[in-house]
Amino acid sequence: MQTTILITSPDRWQPPGLELFDFAPVYPGGPAWLTKPVLIVLLSSVIVIAVCWAAFARPALVPRGWQSLGEYCYTFVREQIARPSLGKDSDRWMGLLLTIFLTVLVWNLMGIVPVVQFPVAAHIAFPLVLALSVYVIKVYLGVRHHGVRGYLRGIVYLPGLPGWAYAFYAPLILAEVFINSLFTHFVRLFANMFAGHLLLAFFSSVGFWFIFERLTPLGAGLGVLGVLMTIALTALEMFIQFLQAYLFAMLAAMFIASGLHGSH
Known part of the structure; x- marks a missing residue:
């Protein structure tokens, strides 16, 4: 449950705002880049590596424990993300x-982990870097397999479209493939x-303030509402966190497929 609170006055509740996403170095005088989100990214990498190692380092004929979890994740990604776009190249x-x-x-689940309580993707730099990596792979594959001219032609060509219409259509589809797709991805x-993250922080701060900081007969109901909303939104957020990971990976598969096939 999110418990980050901004209190600028001892007698007045202040809702949390953009300061939730502004992080100082983890220790005084430390490098500006070494912040809490960076540590969470490193921790997330360790977790992913550890889970994959535990699942696949010593596979057994009958999967159990971590191997069962790993194979379930692998099957889900292969069947629901890779194969619909990449087919035989999955x-x-x-x-x-x-x-x-x-x-x-x-990254996303870190937003509901006690103490950590920050979804790394809420800091725009991290999803941007990941999306840029996929973007570079897409363009590289397109040029490598089809050449610059062939890749651009595969993107722009539309059967049955009159020649004069390409003056309007070509800039739009090229902007979609090379600009809009990157932005929509991250x-x-x-x-x-x-x-x-902002919504969870808002309702949890309401609950904390009106129940623990300034408990009054009138404010108690508002505090309870804040707690109930935090619980409900945490459950919803878990679903959204999974959904967004799925959509991000699915778009990555689609972009890689577009590079391989030379189309949009």
Whole structure:
């Protein structure tokens, strides 16, 4: 449950705001880049590596424990994310897609882990870097397999479209493939985690203030409402966190497929 609170006056409740996303170095005088989100990213990487190692380092014929969990995740990513877009090329890209899915999922779930309580994707730099990595792979595959001219032609060509219409259509579809797709990839994830974190912080601060800080007969009901809303939103947020990890990995598979096939 989110418990981050901003109190600027001892007698007045103040709702949390953008200061939730502004982090100082983890220790005084430390480098500016070494902040809480960076530590969470490192911790998330350790968790993903540890889970995959525990699941696949010594596979047994009959999966149990961590191997069962690992195989379930692998099957889900292969069947629901990789194969719909990549088809016969799915297995070649499973390592990357599984890593992306698990990484984003752990990033998101950090928002509801006690003490940590910050979804890394709510800091725009991290989903941007991940999306840029997929973007570079997409463009590289497109140029490598089809050449610059062939790749651009595959993107722009639309059967039956009159020649004069390409003057309007080509700039739009090129902007979609090379600009809009990148932004939609990371902004969707960032916006959902940002808004979810802010909402949880808001309602939990209401509950904390009106129950623990300034308990009054009139404020008690508002405090209880804040607690109940925090619990309900935490459950909803868990679903959204999984959904956003799925969508991010699914878009990654679609973009990789577009590079391989030379189309949009």
